[in-house]
Amino acid sequence: MDLQIALLLGQDGLTNGAIYALLALALVLVFAVTRVIFIPQGEFVAFGALTLASLQAGKLPGTVWLLLALGVLIGVLEGSRAVRAGQLRRLPLIVLLNVGVPLLLAGTLIAVSPATLPLPVQVLLALMLVVPLGPMIYRLAYQPVAEASVLVLLIVSVAVHVALTGLGLLFFGAEGSRTPPFTEVSFAVGDALLQGQTVLVIVASLGLIIALYLFFERTIYGKALRATAMNRTGARLMGISGTLAGMLSFTLAALIGVLSGILISPITTIYYDSGFLIGLKGFVGAIIGGLASYPVAAAGAALVGLLESYSSFWASAFKEVIVFTLIIPVLLWRSLKTTHVEEQ
Amino acid sequence: MPAVRSTTLLAVFIVALLVAPLLLPEFYITLLDYIGLYAIVALGLVVLTGVGGLTSFGQAAFVGLGAYSSAYLTTVHGVSPWLTLPAGLLVTAVVAISLGLVTLRLSGHFLPLGTIAWGISLYYLFGNLAGLGGHTGLTGIPPLTLFDLEVKTGREFFYLIWAVLLLALLATRNLLDSREGRAIRALRGGSVMAEAMGVHTARSKIVIFTLAALYASTSGWLYAHLQRFVNPTPFSLTQGIEYLFMAVIGGVAHVWGAIVGAGLISILKQWLQDWLPKLLGQSGNFEIIVFGVLMIFVLQRARDGVWPMIARHFPQPPTRAQLREAPPLARRERPAAGAVLLEVKDACKRFGGLVANDRMNFQVRAGEVMALIGPNGAGKSTMFNGISGVDPLTSGSVIFRGERVESLPARDIARLGMSRTFQHVRLLPGMSVLENVAIGAHLRGRKGFVAAACRADRDEEDRLLFEAARQIERCGLSEQMHEPAGSLPLGKQRIVEIARALAADPCLLLLDEPAAGLRYLEKQALGDLLRRLRDEGIGILLVEHDMDFVMGLADRVVVMEFGQKLAAGLPEDIQRNPAVVEAYLGGVE
């Protein structure tokens, strides 16, 4: 292995690591706020990328129907609750928000041909289609069991993941898709070419991480989320609704997932079930961060990416064996470092 | 584990098993075979996750170890399948213990991820190791033979699989209802209490981890000879998640939950496969979507799993452990009254920059009540944790009955005869008062896991429970003996903690705010109890805020402030000490 190969491998590892890091941040966020280990995080990566690909191929992505179906379900749930509570005045808003908006979106997609739109508009459409699924899934699957144990919430996550994978296959088929790159720029590194898109992934991930930091530090919603993460009961007493915090964290997680998907789909092929492994590696990063620390989680994710890249060079058949076996001592080290006496 | 109900249930279950193959169509027998295989694995998860609180995604890899050991030995080396079972178990035990030694040190979420990590590693090893048939698989695994009979068809296998499951079920039930079983159940309440009662929690964790792995391995051995083909896919992480899924859906805290979960999921999948194409047409693959959605729904309706929901519909006889008159347990030799039991010298404890205990010195003698008082945050509970080994001192020494104990683990200090209660009650709310107290007597029994699983521990168990009952009576809680500890008011729960500490037959009792939450009469009764204990020659170190209670009871008092000893002496001297008055009333001008 010469220096050039080492550099290229490092760059490759960092590119993947950047995506893992984004997902790790989302996982940490969701866990801290809701105690949910969000296994379906990866599905948002796949759904985001594949929805964009469908739009570009001039097809109506199946996620539209999912959005509509979930919207109707929530509309019915919230609507009947409002009726029972005698708050009939809230009905129009509930219907408009949950059914009207998705219908409008579906109508728009059918009316205009999305394939002809410029790339940024397509990306925006994909975001509008997939991101709302995050809070909707929280409302339908998690909120009714919000107080259950971490184990039960985890198993709910598994069930959501199973259902979403099935839907992914139904919507997008078994074959993968790619989307055109955002930039065609490429740099020469020795004999090899370095694509601008891979650099973009790293830069955009860093940008997103900084944006998240500002969101948590500067905005009222960010602060509310942080408060909930630190002390749920306390936050509730201060008037921060657990449901709102949950919805918000799921919205952010979905947003991060979809953006990750859109970022990497030009440099790799995304399949309906790609999300699980990508999410799992993000999860590894998140756990290395103890599901609590954002910077350590990001560093852990980058470590996973690098491990993966170098081991695929040295012994590709044993890549997963190497990556996951090496993770264990890291976990052990982190675990010993974060050991604390149980609360007295 | 309510004994009466379980026995009836078991009888019904066995009868159902015996007749099932005679009544059910062929395919349902096959399905039951697979359900049995899954349930054996899920049963291991009940012990590991539901009872012990350790979540594992890696069970499928252990199934794979059992299956591959047998497949390799029978096809490549022509070993008899009956010999490969112990061989597979041995391989699994070695792997499980080495993995356990590493991963069980992981705390919190590190543990499940650790299991994911080696689950994936083992899966890819199955696919890449020479001689294991690669990703394509190993064919030609011989069927099991019993004398001259080949165990080949679904019906023959049915009896074998369910006999194994039944044995595992009984062994698990017996184990959980025993001394070691209580220790395992105590793991969920956190290791601090269990260690303070003398439970070697790390060992208990390894044991249940290995037990669950051995169950999985047995299931794998059966699988290999039922399927007569192995390849890596059935041992993947996905399948590992599925096992956990089964256990949780069924009811992860109950042995029957394993069977219910495995059955429910397998049968549901079959029905979906049969009915969905008829309802929705052949074109799509709706099974997993509907399955996922249904499972979310089930979890929302029954978050503790389906079994507790079913169990609710059976008439429940009152649940009480059988209590039999039994000869008392041996008691330890106790020091003469007045002998120094405990000596704390220059004890310091720092948390980062904060000094919680600063050069503390005092003694406790046999047959006296010594009170440690001070304002909130003075460092009293920290001192307790330092003495009992829960959270060792930074420097200084603790001498208990002539031995230096400051660097011993809590369980070894407990073994020497120190027992304690906690400021924040640490009981297992779902267990009865009797069982909670019996945990205190853990060190007074000897029988291990194997004896418990085959019920060879009953004499000792009777004596342990009888001793626990005696201590409960002594503390005046006979009425509540069979109630779940969590249902008692907080004050009574503190008394249960004292009974539990007494069940250990201690020479020194450390009581952290025992009178908090008690009413006046209850306080009096507690005072009487402590006086009696003192008269028996037990030394008592007491932290308490109720000054009337302390002053009426204590022989000597040490006052702490800001981690330091402020004063020490007889109660009446302390009450007159201006520094103490200042500390308690300070700031009020």
Added chain:
Amino acid sequence: MRINARIGRLLAVLAAAFAVTVHADINVGVTLSATGPAASLGIPEKNSFALLPTTIAGQKVNYIVLDDASDTTTAVKNTRKLIAENKVDVIVGSTITPNSLAMIDVVAEAETPMISMAASSRIIEPMDAKRYWVFKTPQNDAQMATAIVEHMTNNNVKSVAYIGFADAYGEGWWNEFSKIAEVRKIQIVANERFNRADTSVTGQVLKIMAAKPDAVLVGGAGTPAALPQKSLKEKGYKGMMYQTHGVANADFLRVCGKDCEGTLLPAGPVLVAGQLPDSNPIKKAALEYVNKYEAAHGKGSVSTFGAHAWDAAKLLASAVPEALKKGQPGTREFRKALRDALEATRNVTAAHGVFNLSAQDHLGFDQRARVMVRIEGGNWKLVQ
């Protein structure tokens, strides 16, 4: 209209019910991988079963199609279910090699013939008492690998690197290809693996580049096989590229795009049916399938995998009339007779080739069952 149709259907059902009393239906049990990692292979197979004629020799045929989620346990469970519950006369499936291997014991015990749609020759070789019941329709990996190696030797390829799936498919191809290449004195300079859902194969690609091979063979199926090739192009690889017949569907061309220009692969003739000379008997049989499939699923939707299912039905169509002479569907005699008739298949032209089976060869394809194809202008082009 609607009501008429309903009455018509009712009558048909009644007629069918009546017919049952005279002749039992033929039940074909199918288990395939319509979900899970092999879904891209299983779905076109599943679609093909919907296109099959519902009668053979005047006898009604029921296709009972189950999904095994690319999982061996489920495949075996499905097989047992089809045999015990549905009393099928023949099993078709499964899509992938491990599943098919796992099913052999079950069908042999139940004395039910089975036609696999998976690639490995291990499914039917070495012939023994169990494989006596097992047939398959896809070309053996060995046959396809030979085509590649021949093409390589003819084009002066001296050294080759292999990168394949880390699963049974990649492994099967490696075993066959490495064996044949060694015989033909082609040096294999790298052997790498990747996972279907990997997002990057940079490490493997760099290692291959460092070995400077004349050609690279990618052993993968469907769109995932495009990733190594795109990566190689991106890193500046200029040598020859070979793929396997696993990529032969339109999605691969869509995803790989211009990076796959000039790529060579062996495939069943069905892939380039329209380009076959009219003298080739396979042309007509293959076009029949292509037209049927594309009529139902749109232009360009056809893949070679679905054709394996179609070919299994072709085998059945020729064997069932013979078997009907010996016994009633649903009986042991019929199944045995069906097996014998399958083994006696001669000159049956199907979408992938011409079947000539024997007691030793339960596939029965010859050289006509494979062609070399080059990707040109985003299309499959027959290499003459």
